[in-house]
Amino acid sequence: MQTLTLEGYLAADPSILSAQGSGRKRASFRVLETTRFRRADGAPGERTTGFNCVCFNESTTEKYIQPFARKGTRVVLVGHVENDVWRGKDGVEHYDLSVVVSDIRLKNRHEAAPGAAEATEVGETDGRYDPEIDLPF
Numbered sequence: 001m002q003t004l005t006l007e008g009y010l011a012a013d014p015s016i017l018s019a020q021g022s023g024r025k026r027a028s029f030r031v032l033e034t035t036r037f038r039r040a041d042g043a044p045g046e047r048t049t050g051f052n053c054v055c056f057n058e059s060t061t062e063k064y065i066q067p068f069a070r071k072g073t074r075v076v077l078v079g080h081v082e083n084d085v086w087r088g089k090d091g092v093e094h095y096d097l098s099v100v101v102s103d104i105r106l107k108n109r110h111e112a113a114p115g116a117a118e119a120t121e122v123g124e125t126d127g128r129y130d131p132e133i134d135l136p137f
Helices: 058-068
Strands: 004-010 015-018 025-038 044-055 074-087 093-106
Touching: 015 058, 025 058, 044 058, 058 093
Parallel strands: 044 093
Antiparallel strands: 004 025, 004 074, 015 025, 025 044, 074 093
16 A cells, blocks of 8 residues: 655645444545746746545544644645545546545644634644654655
């Protein structure tokens, strides 16, 4: 199985959904990643790619994503890619790639969502390197 590491920003507030049978929570969100480059003529350019992501880990969803993740939050996530196939009402087959998140780090958690319990800023340091929150590349 392939592993994907992705760093980007949340395009919108995550959607927290509960499974009908078990009631287990999952988070669904979109991460935008921008690549900057130089064209052949030397002019700068950039390309933004969106990734549909889903986190099935209920603990991560309830403790980190629901209270802290908001539109614009910088995230680093690790997961794998899955291909979704479905047939629309018009009979046409549709394809979509999504990232199934196994680990996520929220990089700029400064405040909890309105109404959420007060939380400490886990992962914030005094500027020193912390292997738990910083990727060494």
